[in-house]
Amino acid sequence: MEVYTLKNSGSHHVLTFLLLTLLLFITHIQAAKTPTTYTNFIKTSCNSTTYPSLCYKSLSSYAASVQTNPKKLCNAALTVTIQAARNTLDTVSKLAAQKGLTSSEAAAIKDCVENVGDSIDELKQSLKAMGGLGSSTDVDKEFLMSSVKTWMSAAITDEDTCTDGFAGRKVSVSVKNKVRSSILGVAKLTSNALSLINHLTY
Template identity: 45%
Template sequence: MEGSYLSFAHALVVTLLILLVFSTNNTVSSSIATSNLDSKTDIEYIRTSCNSTVYPRLCYHSLSVYASEIKTDPKVLATTALNITLKATKSTARMFIKLSKVHGGGLMSKEAAAAMADCIEVIGDSIDELQDSIEELGHIGNSNFWLTMGDVQTWVSAALTDEDTCMDGFKGKAMNVRVKTLIRRHTIRVAHYTSNALALINRYASKNLAYP
């Protein structure tokens, strides 16, 4: 009799353990499925948003890696785009400063060196404008939404103009072709980032959200 009772108790424990494992596996599977669905939604949101930019491919590739942070938040999307642009602009400015010190051996004429100095100055202005934009977006609220957005749009537009001014300064200047190509490539890259950031800022503004 005692043996039968122990066998029954053992079978009951085994059954409960099987049910527990099955329930846990279902919960884990459900969580993974939900996570995957959320991830696809976040990625698709970035893809759709980037379609409103002039350079959608660059936009998607630069922002999709931050999908889990951006989710479907237009403010975070715009801020992330600005941070990416700021990082690229700072990197370009550092490279230009190094190039400005190399104007011998026919790499850069005095006129080109002067244009480089002007370029470094306006790129510095661009960095300031992007930093101001990021800071202002962090303070946006109900009462100052449109005023703040107006400032941000103005600053980012000015940064884009600064980048165009930088490139224009080298027209007709005698300098090494490879150096000029390098300057042009990096300036255009930064301008494309800035253009995309501005498009996403405008998209965010169009949503008329104060507290996304």
């Protein structure tokens, strides 16, 4: 009788161990599967943008926080764009401080610094307006979305104005290329963010 109890007890422990192992395996599979679902959501959403590969590259690290929420994805896109715009402002400001610039170069860069600064303010206004969409209060969401798109369009205009400011001015190729490449990166991110916002339903 004692021998039977020991055997039965051993079998019980083995069964428990197998069940726990199976449960851990299933949990692991689910955990591995979930991030793929999130990254696939970002990849699919980015396909609607002007620059899909840049969109995915800039937003894939936000997969865990965005999950499959379109509004959170738009907020992430705006956050990334604002940071890029700040980096561009830093780059252009350093160029403005360089010695040996011609008066034309100094004037063009100064205008560009102002344009990028305005663009950052407009992007921040867009992000602020986006925050109102998640409000539980009775807000005019159509008005908020219209405001977001207006601010975004204004930001794109300011970014374009920066590079247009170099046209017809005697500016060295190296200075022009540095500014243009920096601004172009922000302009692409802004365009992508606006595309995602245009596809947002609320």
